[in-house]
Amino acid sequence: MTDHRPPERDPVLDAAWKAHSTELPPQRVDAAILAAAHREARSRPHAASDDGDTSARRPSRAWWGLAAAATIGAIAFGVVQLAPQPAPEAPATVASDTPPKVQEIQAPPPASQPLEERKAEVVAAPPAVTEQRAPTIRAVPPARKPAELERKREQIASPAPEPSAPPPVVAQAFPGTAQSLPLPDAPQEAPAASEARRSADARSDDAGAPRQRATAKMAAAPVRTEAQNAAGVAALQRDAERAAPTPAAWIERIRKLYDEQRFVEAARELNAFRAVHADADARLPVELRGWAQTVPRP
Amino acid sequence: MPAHRRVFSADDNDEALMLAYAAGNAAAFDALYARHKGPVYRYLLRQCGNAGTAEELFQDVWMNAIRARATYVPSAKFTTWLYTLARHRLVDYWRASGQIGFVSLDDEDDDARSRVEAVPGSRTDEPATRAESAEIGRRIKEALTSLPAVQREAFLLQQEAGLSLAEIAEVTGAGEETVKSRLRYASAKLRAALEPLR
Numbered sequence: 001m002t003d004h005r006p007p008e009r010d011p012v013l014d015a016a017w018k019a020h021s022t023e024l025p026p027q028r029v030d031a032a033i034l035a036a037a038h039r040e041a042r043s044r045p046h047a048a049s050d051d052g053d054t055s056a057r058r059p060s061r062a063w064w065g066l067a068a069a070a071t072i073g074a075i076a077f078g079v080v081q082l083a084p085q086p087a088p089e090a091p092a093t094v095a096s097d098t099p100p101k102v103q104e105i106q107a108p109p110p111a112s113q114p115l116e117e118r119k120a121e122v123v124a125a126p127p128a129v130t131e132q133r134a135p136t137i138r139a140v141p142p143a144r145k146p147a148e149l150e151r152k153r154e155q156i157a158s159p160a161p162e163p164s165a166p167p168p169v170v171a172q173a174f175p176g177t178a179q180s181l182p183l184p185d186a187p188q189e190a191p192a193a194s195e196a197r198r199s200a201d202a203r204s205d206d207a208g209a210p211r212q213r214a215t216a217k218m219a220a221a222p223v224r225t226e227a228q229n230a231a232g233v234a235a236l237q238r239d240a241e242r243a244a245p246t247p248a249a250w251i252e253r254i255r256k257l258y259d260e261q262r263f264v265e266a267a268r269e270l271n272a273f274r275a276v277h278a279d280a281d282a283r284l285p286v287e288l289r290g291w292a293q294t295v296p297r298p
Numbered sequence: 299m300p301a302h303r304r305v306f307s308a309d310d311n312d313e314a315l316m317l318a319y320a321a322g323n324a325a326a327f328d329a330l331y332a333r334h335k336g337p338v339y340r341y342l343l344r345q346c347g348n349a350g351t352a353e354e355l356f357q358d359v360w361m362n363a364i365r366a367r368a369t370y371v372p373s374a375k376f377t378t379w380l381y382t383l384a385r386h387r388l389v390d391y392w393r394a395s396g397q398i399g400f401v402s403l404d405d406e407d408d409d410a411r412s413r414v415e416a417v418p419g420s421r422t423d424e425p426a427t428r429a430e431s432a433e434i435g436r437r438i439k440e441a442l443t444s445l446p447a448v449q450r451e452a453f454l455l456q457q458e459a460g461l462s463l464a465e466i467a468e469v470t471g472a473g474e475e476t477v478k479s480r481l482r483y484a485s486a487k488l489r490a491a492l493e494p495l496r
Contacts (some may be wrong), residue, residue, distance in 0.1 A: 009481075009485070010485055010489060012492075013438075013485060013488055013489060013492070014457065016434050016435070016438055016492065017438060017457050017488075018457070019434075019435065020434065020435030020438060020439065021340050021344075021439075021457070021458070022336075023336070023339060023340050023343055024335065024336050024339060025335055025339040025353060025356050029353050029356060029357055030331070030335065031360070032357060032358045033331065033357060033364075034327070034328060034331065036360075036361060036364055037319070037324060037327040037331070037360075037364050038324040038327075039318065040364050040365075041322050041323065041324035041327065041368075042324070081453075086477075092379060185307075209359075280332075
């Protein structure tokens with residue numbers, strides 16, 4: 001940097017000033033400033049290349065990264081273990097095809113239940129659903145459908161019943177009757193009857209779900225034998241007899257249908273009545289006997 | 299040898315010393331402080347006129363320099379940077395104490411200007427022994443105290459810090475011609491104060 005002297009500079013004045021301006025700061029001030037400067041210099045972190053003792057610090061810090069990673073991993077594993085497990089979803093076929101009441105049974109427990117109870121229910125779910133489902137489905141009244149369609153369905157699903165066998169008609173006349181009957185004890189049933197009951201249950205299960213019903217019938221048709229059919233018919237007849245209303249109720253139903261001019265249904269009811277009671281015509285009131293004589297027996 | 303353990307000599311310039319101190323070499327600061335402690339202290343002492351205040355300001359200036367070492371960039375002379383710190387601290391002190399620090403040269407009346415013009419020039423043939431007398435010292439200090447602050451400041455920066463016109467202008471924020479004018483007036487008045495003794 002250039003140090004050009006201004007023309008006004010007087011060497012005598014400069015010398016006089018330098019000779020008489022010689023004050024210095026006190027030594028305590030010097031000491032304080034130097035101490036602060038040295039303290040600041042020591043506090044500065046030195047670069048690794050400035051001194052050779054950095055290798056001594058290196059091993060003590062090398063494992064910090066691994067320790068941190070292991071700690072994070074352990075914490076994550078613990079969190080995953082403590083997190084609530086999601087309830088298993090119901091099978092798609094059951095969820096989509098079963099009636100609403102069955103879905104309610106299979107639905108997972110409410111979230112307000114304690115975690116342990118939910119877990120216990122989830123573990124026990126598969127057998128419990130199977131056990132609860134059958135009686136519940138039997139208790140559910142089948143969807144109301146036109147009688148003609150129901151009869152056609154039964155005719156398609158099973159071999160044509162014998163002319164003397166009325167149970168299908170009975171089943172059609174009292175749709176919920178056979179399904180609502182309590183299951184007889186196993187020792188009292190013959191094997192054939194038990195098989196027939198299972199077949200009938202399968203058919204009754206089909207009442208509310210067309211696709212499931214068709215699948216069950218397609219599966220059951222090839223293995224169905226004549227004896228099984230007969231046993232099934234007999235079982236249905238027995239069930240119908242057990243569940244048949246009193247003659248008075250039957251007569252009242254026939255009279256109602258007759259008064260409403262629903263003669264086809266009245267005839268079906270009459271034949272069902274005849275199937276259960278041989279003297280059905282004689283039990284009818286006088287005003288219905290004439291009409292009953294016109295109804296052909298099945 | 300690592301930079302922070304190096305021993306410095308008088309040949310090292312101020313900028314190198316400051317950079318070495320910023321790198322952690324405390325010895326560099328020792329050398330730097332030894333060079334500049336007297337001029338900076340006297341600059342502050344002449345400006346504030348009180349030894350106690352001068353010590354306080356002096357300590358603040360160096361502490362500011364220590365703290366600012368990390369941001370120091372040798373774009374100018376170290377002395378310029380250091381006296382800028384000192385001047386800022388002085389201005390803060392004047393503001394805090396309510397004193398009027400600097401008076402513009404334009405405030406001087408024509409009579410004073412004419413008196414300055416009447417002061418004879420320097421006489422280089424004057425024996426130096428006369429200037430070293432105690433009377434000269436007393437008079438020159440009194441004359442300096444009576445100077446306007448801006449002139450006194452320019453004179454001190456020239457005499458104590460050894461700054462050039464451009465460097466004084468940079469520190470004070472004034473133009474070089476203004477600084478030259480201030481120096482002319484200051485020198486004239488000081489010579490006038492010393493004239494009876496010549």
